Amino acid sequence: MPELPEVETIRRTLAQHVNGLKIKEVKLVWSSAVISWEDQPFEVLVADRQIQRIDRRGKYLLIRLDNDLTLIAHMRMTGRLNYYTEKQPPDKHTHVVFCLDKGEVHFSDVRKFGRIQAIPTSRSISDSSLGKLGPEPLELEFTPQVLKERFGKKKVSVKAALLDQHVLAGLGNIYVDESLFQARISPNRTVDSLTEEELAELHQAIRNVLQAGIDAQGTSFRDYRDANGEKGSFERALQVYGRGGEPCKVCGQKLERVRLAGRTTVYCSQCQK
Template identity: 45%
Template sequence: MPELPEVETIVRDLGARLTGLMVERAEVLLPKVVAAPAPEEFARLIAGRKILGLSRRGKYILIELSRGWVLILHLRMTGQLVYTTVLEPFPKHTHLVLHLDQGVLRFTDLRQFGRASLVPAREVRRVPGLRELGVEPLGAEFVKEDFIRKLARSRRMIKPLLLDQTFLTGLGNIYTDEALHRAGIHPERRAADLDTREAGTLYRAIREVLAEGVAFRGTSVQHYVDGSGQRGRFQEILRVYGKKGVPCPVCGVPIERIRCGGRGTHYCPECQPFER
């Protein structure tokens, strides 16, 4: 699933290219991709609206439209949102197309889990999924002291806690594994068992790995592409994610893979011992 760096890259790319363009019409090729309103009403309401800008909240893409409406998109596992001015056949699994006065914005999704919703701007904060989101880890509201206090109050394993979007929004499997490795913390340790130094190290690791993910334009290990259809490059410097059996770049011990909180998890048994 695209995580914070991937979604942020898409938003920055498309924000620069789409702002000021007009939606002439919408083509809904897979009705279930439109969560709200009904596909026919969706197409009627979005036509003729100008794109005023793009933003991100967690893993959600928000496209602000003229006259008080917002298009909310979630890519889920395999969604791709690509803008092009080249006239060519739509790729397979294209489910939604916005025909603009310059080019087209197309949403493709192999697994068909991604969704689009058109809502009044005044109701965005009340949209299910968005309204429950926690703190943005690259935002000013992500304060180290608050993070340390919240960890100390939780008996959950640290990886499932970091994946909980109501606790901290935007992290997924890739960047959680990478941040925990940088911090030297085993993914199954209880959050409350981390001492202040470890918690502070994890705070810095989360911010660093996400910032690097954005700088490298995301991680393309499967389906992710940016707003122009290009692959990211963070997979070139991954330390543990997807590296089962590969020597750890820090100590040389082979990376192991376990199930943690129901998710496949990669870690180094030497750099991230369970006991402290």
């Protein structure tokens, strides 16, 4: 599932091609992939609008169009937005084609969980799930004190808390496991047991790991690609995620693989206390 670094990479690579272009036509191959506004046909509502810029909020892409319209794209498990310089036949997993005045953008999704929602820009926060998201972990306003406040007095595991998008936006299984390893904190710990020092270390680890993920243009195990169809390379730097049963790169101990918060979790019981 694309997490913050992957979605940010898609935003950057897509914006390079489409900012300032006009959507001439929308072709719906699978109509359930889109959600329109007030019963207006999606393809009619979106056509003839100019792409002004592309923003990101957590794991969501926000494609800002003129005349107060935003497209909120959520990739879910296997969604992709690919740009093509010329007309391209849709493949079997392509659900929406945005025909631009220069090239095309295809939204494809093997698992069919991803969605693109059209909503007035002025209501994109109040009338969508964006309004419930926690703070952005790479913004200056996100401090160790903010992390502590977002955790509150919860008795849940730190793994579960960090996966909760209402607590912090953008983190998923990959970057939570990696952040906890870098902070040397066991994913089994409850958030109310973390000391001030541990919170500060976790805060810094989250920022470090996410920035490293962005610098590597994301993690491409299976489906993720950027808007140019290119893979990321962060999987080469992974310390624990996907490595259950293998030796820890720091201490050599066999990495533990457990189920936490409904997700497979990998950690080192020697390094992470």
